[in-house]
Amino acid sequence: MASNVIEKIKNAGIVGAGGAGFPSHVKYNVEAEVVVVNGAECEPLIRVDQQLMIIAIDKLIRGLTIIVEETGAKEGIIAIKGKHKEAVELLQEAVADNEKLSVFILDDFYPAGDEQVTLYEATGREVPQGGLPIHVGAVVTNVETLINVAAAVDEGKPVTETYITVTGHVPHPVTVKVPVGISVREALALAGVTDAKGYGVIDGGPMMGGLVQDLDEPVKKAAKAYIVLPESHYLIRMRRKSMRAISKTTQSACIQCRYCTDLCPRYLLGHEIEPHRIMRALKYGEAAEDVLRMAFACCECGMCEQYSCPAHLMPRTVNAQVKRQLMAQGIKPLDKPDPQRVHPHRKDRRVPSSRIVRRIDLARYDVAAPLIEEEYHFDTVKIPLKQHVGAPSKPIVQVGDSVKRGDMIGEIPADALGAPVHASIDGTVTEITDSVIVIKAGGARR
Numbered sequence: 001m002a003s004n005v006i007e008k009i010k011n012a013g014i015v016g017a018g019g020a021g022f023p024s025h026v027k028y029n030v031e032a033e034v035v036v037v038n039g040a041e042c043e044p045l046i047r048v049d050q051q052l053m054i055i056a057i058d059k060l061i062r063g064l065t066i067i068v069e070e071t072g073a074k075e076g077i078i079a080i081k082g083k084h085k086e087a088v089e090l091l092q093e094a095v096a097d098n099e100k101l102s103v104f105i106l107d108d109f110y111p112a113g114d115e116q117v118t119l120y121e122a123t124g125r126e127v128p129q130g131g132l133p134i135h136v137g138a139v140v141t142n143v144e145t146l147i148n149v150a151a152a153v154d155e156g157k158p159v160t161e162t163y164i165t166v167t168g169h170v171p172h173p174v175t176v177k178v179p180v181g182i183s184v185r186e187a188l189a190l191a192g193v194t195d196a197k198g199y200g201v202i203d204g205g206p207m208m209g210g211l212v213q214d215l216d217e218p219v220k221k222a223a224k225a226y227i228v229l230p231e232s233h234y235l236i237r238m239r240r241k242s243m244r245a246i247s248k249t250t251q252s253a254c255i256q257c258r259y260c261t262d263l264c265p266r267y268l269l270g271h272e273i274e275p276h277r278i279m280r281a282l283k284y285g286e287a288a289e290d291v292l293r294m295a296f297a298c299c300e301c302g303m304c305e306q307y308s309c310p311a312h313l314m315p316r317t318v319n320a321q322v323k324r325q326l327m328a329q330g331i332k333p334l335d336k337p338d339p340q341r342v343h344p345h346r347k348d349r350r351v352p353s354s355r356i357v358r359r360i361d362l363a364r365y366d367v368a369a370p371l372i373e374e375e376y377h378f379d380t381v382k383i384p385l386k387q388h389v390g391a392p393s394k395p396i397v398q399v400g401d402s403v404k405r406g407d408m409i410g411e412i413p414a415d416a417l418g419a420p421v422h423a424s425i426d427g428t429v430t431e432i433t434d435s436v437i438v439i440k441a442g443g444a445r446r
């Protein structure tokens with residue numbers, strides 16, 4: 001039976017706030033030896049966790065302490081890049097007399113925040129291919145998630161807000177806390193964007209994030225950033241390419257230099273993933289299933305297609321497509337029973353974040369996005385029923401119901417993996433669809 005703490009985390013609808021959206025009550029309901037806080041925030045331009053680790057340091061430490069106790073872990077490690085000097089100093093001071101907690105300083109490379117990379121760097125533990133950190137006794141968790149844990153356990157507060165950075169080609173890059181369910185358009189307005197015509201918006205980091213298809217789509221709990229770039233920018237153009245164009249260029253332009261493989265962080269951790277071989281199989285029409293199945297080991301970090309490939313080919317997108325196709329055919333990942341070997345040159349092949357920023361033409365946007373602790377008010381929110389890994393939530397309100405911020409409005413369907421959703425403003429339920437619950441407040445003001 002789930003503990004009281006796990007029940008509170010579940011009822012608060014906490015999911016991995018780093019973008020993954022995995023339900024936290026499931027992730028934390030384990031026995032572990034170590035809990036690692038992933039404070040790497042390695043995607044360029046995102047400025048959330050590095051500022052939260054300063055302004056919400058007490059809640060972060062409290063959330064970590066709760067999860068260390070809950071999992072029975074012997075230690076909790078906060079992994080943070082050394083370049084965030086103020087946060088590092090405050091954290092080191094905060095854990096100085098704590099026997100269980102410590103701070104680990106990460107080098108500034110990409111993707112230091114890939115959870116398997118963070119774990120290896122901070123503890124030397126190697127997650128087996130196809131496995132999870134818990135298979136080597138570890139829980140790796142996000143900063144904002146732990147802050148939400150402290151609020152849920154100590155104050156009974158559900159997740160109704162999320163911190164996001166709005167940056168790129170915007171008048172005032174900013175980091176703000178917004179109610180879940182406002183539109184992306186409203187989020188952009190907080191950075192001074194009044195008209196996004198001629199621009200593309202990336203949801204998340206520039207290496208891994210996808211394009212926002214509709215600016216009226218709602219901001220979800222796990223949102224981390226919106227990056228506005230001109231349509232002519234390399235990162236937007238490549239995201240607009242069709243799969244047909246990607247396949248054609250793969251066939252015509254891959255020179256088999258294998259840079260994509262040699263710099264692949266999962267390959268360097270010893271996993272059986274060699275993107276150049278997947279590209280070759282597609283280039284020559286080889287239906288080599290064992291090669292294609294390597295795609296399952298791809299974490300889609302984007303290193304190969306946005307940094308490594310000299311021909312601007314897109315192995316990450318190809319891998320994602322191959323994975324979808326294999327899964328549709330019922331084909332599963334490769335079993336990898338043998339112990340993997342970390343590549344002897346792994347450390348030398350880690351790519352500094354500053355080099356990534358230059359390579360993907362973001363240097364001019366690599367600026368501060370100060371966190372403004374202001375309460376914003378919005379007229380309408382659309383609360384998505386699916387903001388997490390698992391089944392969509394089941395509405396438990398009706399059109400016409402009055403709701404208060406924090407009320408549960410959608411519950412986890414019976415026996416399903418999922419997370420409940422909550423009203424993020426006071427108001428009235430005006431519409432319920434298959435995908436959202438719409439709540440209207442009295443009127444927009446700020």
Ligand code: SF4
Nearest residue numbers: 254255257258260309
């Ligand atoms: S880096 Fe590009 S050109 Fe080189 S093998 Fe990989 S996909 Fe082909």
Ligand code: SF4
Nearest residue numbers: 264298299301302304
């Ligand atoms: S996206 Fe590319 S570099 Fe990253 S894990 Fe996948 S194959 Fe490797």
